[in-house]
Amino acid sequence: MFRSVLVANRGEIACRIFRTARRMGLRTIAVYSEADANALHVREADEAVLIGPAPARESYLDQARVLTAAKATGAEAIHPGYGFLSENAEFAEAVMAAGLTWIGAPPASIRAMGLKDAAKSLMVEAGVPVTPGYMGKDQSPERLKAEADAIGYPVLIKAVAGGGGKGMRRVDEASAFLDALASCQREAASSFGDDRVLIEKYILSPRHIEVQVFGDAHGEVVHLFERDCSLQRRHQKVIEEAPAPGMDEATRQAVTAAAVRAARAVNYVGAGTIEFIADGTEGLRADRIWFMEMNTRLQVEHPVTEMITGQDLVEWQLRVAAGEPLPLKQDQLSIAGWAMEARLYAEDPANGFLPSIGRLDHFVLPDDIRVDTGVEAGGEVSQFYDPMIAKLIVHEETREAAAQALADACADIEVWPVRTNAGFLVRCLEHQRFAAGDVDTGLIGAEEAALTDARPSDAVIQDASDLLWRSRNVDPNDVWDAEYGAPGFRLNAARVTRQTFFVDGVRHQAPYENNHPVVRYGPQIDGGFVVFHGGDAYAVSRHAPRGAGGGGASDGSLRAPMPGKIVAAPARSGDAVTKGQPIVVLEAMKMEHALVAPFDGVVGEIGVSVGDQVAADAVLAVVASTS
Template identity: 75%
Template sequence: MFKSVLVANRGEIACRVFRTAKRMGIRTIAVYSEADANALHVREADEAVLIGPAPARESYLAAEKVLAAAKASGAEAIHPGYGFLSENAEFAEEVVAAGIIWIGAPPASIRAMGLKDAAKKLMVEAGVPVTPGYMGEDQSPERLKAEADAIGYPVLIKAVAGGGGKGMRRVDASDAFLDALASCQREAASSFGDDRVLIEKYILSPRHIEVQVFGDSHGEVVHLYERDCSLQRRHQKVIEEAPAPGMDAATRSAITDAAVRAAKAVNYVGAGTIEFIADASEGLKADRIWFMEMNTRLQVEHPVTESITGVDLVEWQFRAAAGEPVPLKQAAIPLNGWAMEARLYAEDPSNGFLPSIGKLDHFVLPDDIRVDTGVYQGGEVSQFYDPMIAKLIVHEDTREAAAEALAEACADVEVWPVRTNAGFLVRCLEHPRFVAGEVDTGFIGAEEAELAAADLSMEVQLAALAVENAGIHEPGLSVPSSQSDLWSPFDPLFGLSGLRLNGQRSQAFRVWVDGQRIDGGVSLNGSHYTVTVNGAEDLALVYGGKVELSARNAVVGVAGRSQPILFFRGNAHLMSGYASAATGGTASDGTLRAPMPGKIVATPAKAGDTVTKGQPIIVLEAMKMEHALTAPFDGVVGEIGYAVGDQVGADAVLAKVEANA
């Protein structure tokens, strides 16, 4: 076994690999960009090497810099994590040529499965069923559109070199194809340096099911059962689980056998995933599941497989790279209970899921489950990298218990001022269709309005009145002058509050939460407050950063000094005396502002163009995703202030639309 390993990655996967390495007594080496100088993976490594500026192409994607860091640090092995260079065959070859152990798939396997069109042809030869589509060499827009028209809509445009939902677009009608193709090709070129695409028939009731496979250098390949990754938003996985709901023994046998055949067809070594798409309109059936692609690396969702099998896949990767055989024979690999994983993203579901960046002044995650993260309180979420900041993983005896436990874990998330999707995750996990297992890849799209809603719950309103009257924030904000003599400063993170009311007399109070005015009544009832809003009443006890509501059996978290933040069911709510101003987006006068720092990648409209409401004007790329800023109403485009390739800051004025007279 090698004695040191460099992880050619960042964030939670680097920290995850380090955890296993340290348990095995292996020295850990991190690489980092200038933006990640204080990142958690840098702090946790035994040694860290700076490899370049913040942009990934100048640091984490710069193969020569990573290899130089490995040589300088004396690393005996390189683990690529996922993303970045993990499926770069040339990099793998350079690592091996340098005499360093490559902890990943053989370069030939990466090449065989790296291009989706070639991989599908190979799978057909191996007897693995594939979805119908076009994988031809002619990449002209005219030919691609003709093929899509022939296949029949809806179709899926997919980058040949794609992965992780990048370079992928669903098209429902012929007249929308060319615009979607152009956007897909731009994103593919930016993410993978290859704008070629293939066309697939889009399955109307699709389930995304994948099989974890593992091979060794002695010709042995095993599977570690399946995962269901159907809960997705715009092809980005949100919640994953293992095993797949509704999977019977015959169908499991068929899909896992196909996965093993696929891996053997490319002489696979290490951890890999064979992804399938299932037509679930009549339940899961062996003859309605088709190969989509193979990921020749560890997957983000690997913890759910580890949970149901008791296997440490990173340790298995280390052992395979060292030439050891697969640790367990197929018959000895158990399948126990049910596991679920939720991806915690730095994004704002109530604001179109726009990424959120900045310092994590308050960052509290549940401590009674497995949490894989690459950030910490006081750290920062950067504009340069993926917005996923943590994974929450639970393992229970049944699917129902796992869903309930994961919902509770997401509800306990407290993050500020960076926004997260924790509340959105809670609503997904508690939705009746999800609980019943009736989920396909279109679930979030169909239910998004409900799932992303940011309603101010009655629990938060009642808690806000109690917080205001407990005097938990500093003087000067929303404190009635008549109450100044009763003021008792309180930091909710450290102690108990001072009470500001005398006797049982109820007093009328007004507070603001998320810019909304709340009127209610408060009276002291022993050690509790009786709080009332619009006829709803509860007993509230304020202590140590929490508000307990007796009748509702609910706990609302509290943090902050000058402006308290209330946390409930994964959502964060700002108490203030005014409506907080939101930056970015579209002003009522038609001004389009950058919602975050990023790069202009397209300007579909030009100055002077007549546009209709919802028509894209400028496309901004930030945190590895494209964001289209659209016309807020019918009108004419005025001056566009930036060109393709320009970097812009948050709140920059990008363009303006003048309303039609």
């Protein structure tokens, strides 16, 4: 076994790997960018090396800088984590050429499975069922559209070198295909340096089933059962669980056997995930599950597999990379209980899931469940990296108990002023379809309005009112109080003790009732305080926030929701546009965000060009109403 390991990653990922490495007695080495100088993973490592500026391409994705750091610190092995360089065959080869141990899949396996079109052809040869689609070399828009037309809509456009939902779009009709294709290609080129795509038939009622596989250098391959990752939003996983609800033993044996065949077909070594798509219209059936792709790395959702099997998959990775055989044989592995994981993101579901960046002034996560995170109170959520800030994982005897435990944990989250999706997660977990196991990848899209509705309940409004009364140390029953009592005094009528106040900028009125509160009192803010309920955070104040009722999109101005780069400008000054039509496209935090016309009108000045870096709240374009 090597004695030291450098983790070529950041945040939660690096912290997770360090935890196992320390337990095994290994020296841990971190790398970090200038933006991460005070990050948790830097302090948790035995040694840390600055490798470049904030942008990932100039630091975490710079192979030469990572290798220089490994040499300078005497690292004997490199673990790439998941994301960044974890599926980069050239980096794997460079690590081994430098005489270091590569803790990952063999470069040949990465190449074989890294391109989705070639991987599917290989799977057909191995007898693994694949979804129908087009995987050809002709990448002209005309050919791709013709193939999509022939397959029949809806179709799915997917980046050949993609992953993590990037470079992927569902297209429901022919007229929308070319715009979706252009967006996919831009996102794929930005994320993976490769704009090639493939076209797949979009499966109605699709479920995302994946199988954890593990191979060693001695020819052994095992599976560690399946996970269900069907609860997704725009191809980004939200909640994962293991085992998959509704999976009978015969279907489990069929899909896990197919996964093992897939791994053997590429002589796989290390941790990998075989992803399948299932047609869930008639439940899970072996003849309605098809191979999608293989991720030649550890997955973000690997903790749910660890929970139901009792195994540490990072330890398995380290031992296999050191040349040891797999710790267990297939017949020694079994499923115990039910596990679920929720991904906590710094984003605002009530505002189109826009990422939220800034300092975590108030940051409280549950302490009675497993939480994998790379941030802490006082830390920063940076514009430069993925907005996931933590994973919450529970393990219970039944699915029902796991869902309830995870919902309770998400409801206890307190974060401010950065916005999170905690309340959204609670609503997902408590949704009747999820509770019944009736989950497919379209559930969130179909129910998004209800799941993102974070408006405060009557109980929250009443609690906010009561807290405001008490925060002034006044007695609302005192008729002589200048602000609260006297205005409510009546000689021959009931007293009126109502106050006006604002919750997230919305005006409310409520009396003093002094009920048992449902909210938790949070930090003080200008003119008021924050309360937390059900995972959501609400700003309570006596006066309207500055800027309330101002312009924004209502006056036709399109402002950058966060710092980023302009990657497209579909409209030009003078163009007539309809409500919802894209005007400019901003890339930030590894995703594209289209800024659209707020109403029918004519495009006035466009103040940016493709390639421009813009600041948050910068006016990018203006649309003049024609009504």
